[in-house]
Amino acid sequence: MMPDIRNTNSTGQAMKRMAIGIAALAVLTGLLFLAAPDSFYLWAKAIHVLAVISWMAGMLYLPRLFVYHVDAEKGSVQSETFKVMERRLLRGIINPAMTLTWVFGLWLAWKGFAFQGGWLHAKIAAVLLMSGVHGYLAGAVRKFADDRNEKPARYWRIVNEIPTLLMIVIVILVVVKPF
Numbered sequence: 001m002m003p004d005i006r007n008t009n010s011t012g013q014a015m016k017r018m019a020i021g022i023a024a025l026a027v028l029t030g031l032l033f034l035a036a037p038d039s040f041y042l043w044a045k046a047i048h049v050l051a052v053i054s055w056m057a058g059m060l061y062l063p064r065l066f067v068y069h070v071d072a073e074k075g076s077v078q079s080e081t082f083k084v085m086e087r088r089l090l091r092g093i094i095n096p097a098m099t100l101t102w103v104f105g106l107w108l109a110w111k112g113f114a115f116q117g118g119w120l121h122a123k124i125a126a127v128l129l130m131s132g133v134h135g136y137l138a139g140a141v142r143k144f145a146d147d148r149n150e151k152p153a154r155y156w157r158i159v160n161e162i163p164t165l166l167m168i169v170i171v172i173l174v175v176v177k178p179f
């Protein structure tokens, strides 16, 4: 089968943009560390929370797009538009935001808590589940792109609730630290 040249080009551009974004953030993080070593923990936490917000926005929006995509006729302009929206949301926002959340979250857990605490272990377990849901949704984007989705809108409505519930648990664990 011939490779889809448009897809290959857009993947190349997305990788380039992501590499530039990561390099810019690495430089910014280095500068912050040099300028304010004493408050760097708080800066890292701010970046962590910003990444979390972006990740969660995408994780809550993607299954909602699937709900509408199911109703679009296969091959229609609407269906093809949903495919582009889903691919861009996944590659441009959800994937990089998850990576940043993990990198800064693990650094905070090491620096601030030496990986100790029941709340932290429970939080990491819940984030692993969230990452599993992320992987599942990424697989669904590929299925929708190939017009192979068989699941009804109701199914995606229910899946939509899983990241919401996990997010509530994670935020309570890290803010209240109940155990």
Ligand code: HEM
Binding pocket: 045, 048, 049, 052, 056, 101, 102, 103, 104, 105, 106, 108, 109, 110, 112, 113, 123, 124, 127, 130, 166, 167, 170, 171, 174, 175
């Ligand atoms: C990837 C694994 C993650 C690890 C290892 C991690 C770890 C941490 C640590 C150690 C802190 C600092 C807590 C403090 O200074 O009191 C923190 C802050 C925070 N994390 Fe995460 N985190 C992760 C992912 C997430 C996710 C997925 C969410 C939300 C869905 C989240 C939400 C937050 C929030 C809201 C704060 C600020 C809490 C505060 O300042 O009171 N984190 N995280």
